Amino acid sequence: MAKKILLVDDDRFILQLICRALGAKGFSCRTAKSVHEALGLLYDEIPDIVLSDYSMPEIDGFEFRKVLLRDKRYKNIPFVFYTSFADEDTMQKGLEMQAVDYIDKNTPVHLVVSKLNNILDTIRKQHEKSLFEIGAAAEALNLRSVPLAAPTIEGFKLQFLYQTYNHYPGGDFIDFIKTDENTVFVILGDVMGKKWGAWFFSFNFLSYIRSAIRLCVFDGISSPASILNKINRIVCLDPVLGDVLSTLSLMMIDQSASKVYYAGAGDLPVIHFSKADGNIACVQSAGLLLGIMENGLYQEDVLEMHTGDQLIAITDGMIDFMTETGKTSDYTLFVRKLERILGQSDTYKEIKDQMFSATEDESVVDDRSIVIIEKI
Secondary structure: OOEEEEEEOOOHHHHHHHHHHHHHOOEEEEEEOOHHHHHHHHHHOOOOEEEEOOOOOOOOHHHHHHHHHHOOOOOOOOEEEEEOOOOHHHHHHHHHOOOOEEEEOOOOHHHHHHHHHHHHHHHHHHHHHHHHHHHHHHHHOOOOOOOOOOOOEOOEEEEEEEEOEOOEOOOEEEEEEEEEOOEEEEEEEEEOOOHHHHHHHHHHHHHHHHHHHHHHHHOOOOOHHHHHHHHHHHHHHOOOHHHOOEEEEEEEEEOOOOEEEEEEEOOOOEEEEOOOOOOEEEEOOOEOOEOOOOOOOOOOEEEEOOOOOEEEEEOHHHOEEEEOOEEEEOHHHHHHHHHOOOOOOOHHHHHHHHHOOHHHHHHOOOOEEEEEEEEO
């Protein structure tokens, strides 16, 4: 994937010269002749790095940097000053504003390109190191928002796929709880938010959900809708999670009756494929997101499962994708893609090959998960 850079300078010649050199080295360049124009471009797309002149009419580079630092969307974008003002006081002022470097305009263009590449490579390595350290800490504490494997249950095949976004963990969580030889609860949820914040909260939600299921089953309650109501009431009373919203698809597989009991909280419709007639039904839950209000209006659907029937549950990352005009969501398009796959001898492999391949990575805009339940 090309490294994205925003160049800001009131000198059109400088913009063309630097942009041409960066483009030859694989950069994707966007240029702005003023701070106002640059802010408009930032609103449309976040670059990997900003290279900005200091001396510009109306708003100079320092004021531009102050604007970015005040905005949480932009304050962490690596920022480099590129200017002919190379005196020590000016450089110090720029570096005190958390600029990662200060490049003199007298620097040969090929060295400017090398510097920018080195800056991004250093940031990438630091990022990878942080990801590794946090991942190692999570492993040591046995913190997982996705299981290593699905359990086995006679008469059913359980499979799942999960993909992070740009190697960041996110808010998706999956779990399977086998309460006896005939019963497995399937959990699929998505904490609202991005990256680390959503990931950390996912463990809180999973803890409540796991505890609620086991306590309810111990008390003779197995209805997903009833369990959802209890989970939601607890979340609403929690001072930490009360302001954090999450979707949840909760399904109970009853092996002895060949049925799946389903209730949802603000989730996407589950997809029920009938092998006998090839019919695909989208089962929409009426429940609200966890944490919105104490009465979540949770109801239950009972789905008969015959040999070859399949049930698909997804998070919204499966229907989100990037186009030339930006991020879009299309559940109907996703279902149409599944029509060619459902009912095949190895649906799981087809979904993995077609929707989780390396060629699909560039269109991914969020972490995404899919759970497949098949009657065999």
